[in-house]
Amino acid sequence: MIFMVTIGLEVHVQLMTETKLFCSCSNKFTTIPNTHVCETCLGMPGSKPRLNKKAVEQAIKIGLALNCKINHEMFFSRKSYFYPDMSKNFQITQYEMPICFDGFLELNGRKIRIRRIQMEEDPARLIHEGAIEKAKNVLVDYNRSGTPLCEIVTEPDFTSPQEARLFLQELSLMLEYLGVYDPNTEGSIRVDANISLPKGKRVEVKNVSGFKEVERAFSYEIIRQSSLLKRGQKIVMETRGWNAESGTTISLRSKETEDDYGYIFETDLPTVEVSKKAMELKYGMPEFAKQKVERYEREFRIGREMALSIVSEPDIADAFETAVKEIDTHISATFFSKMLKKVLNYENLRLKQTGLETKWLITIMKKLENKEITDRAAELLLRDMVLKPQDPEILLKLRGLTRIDTEEALDPIVLNVLSKNSLAIIDYKHGKPESLEFLVGQVMRATQGRADPVITRKVIHKRLDE
Ligand SMILES: [Zn+2]
Incomplete structure (x- = not known):
């Protein structure tokens, strides 16, 4: 039984800026935790965010490359939630007015629609000791807190995990050509997906890194949902996480709606005009x-x-x-x-x-x-x-890898090879052409690939036809 599946993606891309989105801390990766931090990215009371213009430019470039409309102006909102990865208890993101909207990326002649692109800050990195389900302690590294992110939200246009993977590969290459992202940094692209089957409920699979993992995670989730439906069971609307080790998705929480976050306007940041910058950047786009x-x-x-x-x-x-x-x-x-x-x-x-x-x-x-x-x-x-x-x-x-291409230099090597391969010589005399190729191969081996194959063949011929 084949199920028609619908997949929509939310792709989080870490932008490659010198400094973080709202403070002057370095945005470069370091293995020493909690060293690239200040009162702003630690969310201390009274600290004020200042917007990184370079990050805005990069977000506009992404929008232009994805054929999006760029808003005339944009502002930021606070998404309220309580979790140790965001110490000020809200994330600065965009909700009502994102920077870009209504675009597409062409994939094998088909348009994958981009609903919106929004800018936001990355939360801190949580490190669970051992497996997430069993960890007794969790460590927090605030180096990542405040890293500029672009969240690219697609329409539910994908019909298979393979197609989603292909899209991410194309997108990643495009972002690399734009010079806004580093594919070699772990977790620089992280994907959430909404996956649903007909008559089922929408399930969100969160935070999958790596294109191969995306395909694996989505494939697993489709099989899980379709087997529930086959048994006549209900699919619940929820958020699930991906456990790469066991190759399964696990339930994290019942799905909240956007309203649950109580978005409010971020008063510490001004409304930013972006359309003028977009006009400028339009003419400096790279060749993809x-x-x-x-x-x-x-x-x-x-x-x-x-x-x-x-x-x-x-x-x-x-x-x-x-x-x-x-x-x-x-x-x-x-x-x-x-x-x-x-x-x-x-x-x-x-x-x-x-x-x-x-x-x-x-x-x-x-x-x-x-x-x-x-x-x-x-x-x-x-x-x-x-x-x-x-x-x-x-x-x-x-x-000593220079080419050996004179008959004089090759002759002693050929003689040595012939002396060890009398069977191949007999085969050759019986008219088996592959034995000649075998002998050429042996000379190549003896010279670590330095022998010129044409001259080698000539010298072997000469010696064998004597
Ligand atoms: Zn900082």
């Missing part, structure tokens, strides 16, 4: 992944798959665009989309995290272009370099 793919296909005549791979990270796209100015287009496109991506994926790293300099990558590509090194040697260099960023010229000398 989709536009880049189209341009690469047109300008560099590279295939869609390659182009998609290059634009999958802004830093790779930047490095590629620098490299093609001096390196053959095909060599650089292959280098970035295949070789570099393969090495980065293997280490589960992004280029940004490695500290690799574009000029080093260009050095490697030049050596490939001049046939000084083989593909295999280039890959070995990269593997070392992503873990320990260094100049490939020095590494090349250290590791």
